[in-house]
Amino acid sequence: MNIEKWEIERIMQLPDWCFGKQWQVSVMAWASGGVASFDISEDAYPDRMVLWHVGLWCYYAVGADQYIKLALGHQLPTDDAAFMLCEPLLRGIGRSGPDPRRIELFSNAPSPTIPLRMPIEAQGKRLVVEAYAAAEKYIRVHVITVISSMPKEVPDWLISGQAAWR
Amino acid sequence: MDISKWPLNRIMQLPDWCFGRRWWVGTYVGTQADVVNYFVIEESVPDIFVLWDVLIAAAGHTAGTHTNVTFRLCPQVPTAANIKTFDRLMRNMSHRAQMYDIHLPPVSTTHLGPMRNVINAGNNRIGGAIKIVAETANCENTVACLISSIPREVPDYLG
Numbered sequence: 001m002n003i004e005k006w007e008i009e010r011i012m013q014l015p016d017w018c019f020g021k022q023w024q025v026s027v028m029a030w031a032s033g034g035v036a037s038f039d040i041s042e043d044a045y046p047d048r049m050v051l052w053h054v055g056l057w058c059y060y061a062v063g064a065d066q067y068i069k070l071a072l073g074h075q076l077p078t079d080d081a082a083f084m085l086c087e088p089l090l091r092g093i094g095r096s097g098p099d100p101r102r103i104e105l106f107s108n109a110p111s112p113t114i115p116l117r118m119p120i121e122a123q124g125k126r127l128v129v130e131a132y133a134a135a136e137k138y139i140r141v142h143v144i145t146v147i148s149s150m151p152k153e154v155p156d157w158l159i160s161g162q163a164a165w166r
Numbered sequence: 167m168d169i170s171k172w173p174l175n176r177i178m179q180l181p182d183w184c185f186g187r188r189w190w191v192g193t194y195v196g197t198q199a200d201v202v203n204y205f206v207i208e209e210s211v212p213d214i215f216v217l218w219d220v221l222i223a224a225a226g227h228t229a230g231t232h233t234n235v236t237f238r239l240c241p242q243v244p245t246a247a248n249i250k251t252f253d254r255l256m257r258n259m260s261h262r263a264q265m266y267d268i269h270l271p272p273v274s275t276t277h278l279g280p281m282r283n284v285i286n287a288g289n290n291r292i293g294g295a296i297k298i299v300a301e302t303a304n305c306e307n308t309v310a311c312l313i314s315s316i317p318r319e320v321p322d323y324l325g
Binding site for chain 2: 015016017019020021022023024025026030041042052053057059060136140146148154155
């Protein structure tokens, strides 16, 4: 059955496996000396996608004053002002206050992947990261996102009501 | 129902349990400190398979070090001269100019999954390289991939 015209909320109620292949898109950045650095993923996201997991690995972090921000963008930003024009990837998990995108990094512990099920209208944008470490510090960060595209077809039996007993 | 002629995208929309048995293929990498250690996983993999998870267990590293890893599809143990000629196991993990896909903190047991990635291995196996950067003592590590084959038959009602 063609479901291209379904509302996004209805598509997101389908079982996980209807979304098919899941693959990674990632970025890496290293920052030091109080200067922000940037990276952009090599491949673009699908126009409409689901974000299933975010993994974040940081090393050389000590104490405070190092952070990352994540966004969707078409080009590699050259400074923070350009980065802040990009659409945020995640909302509501950064620091409260004037810079809400900021995700502070306090230790080198490897992060488990953060499970999500988040539909995103990426429109061909890429994953963009800004990394920052204060003057006396140095961090390297690897961010992995696991994504899938949106299904356009599902088996008829899934919708016909027979799925309940299968 | 025979689904061997279905396009891969349709097969990947089947429920997880249709993919049947999953198994680990992996290898121990007794790395020498601060040098590139090349490896290949001895067990062969199906021509096309589903990659469900990747495990990197790095042990014995000291503070101030980090772990760089790359996974490649290759017929034998890669070398410094040829490793960049082999396709990455997972695309989009790194820039083409960089040899390594994965950059991790010291002393980590890391899962890159769960995922549901389709890998076309051809006649290759899974190999790659691992380096514990700035480490002074030799370390012991394990790399492994959780895989399944692609189903060729499913119950008729899934069609």
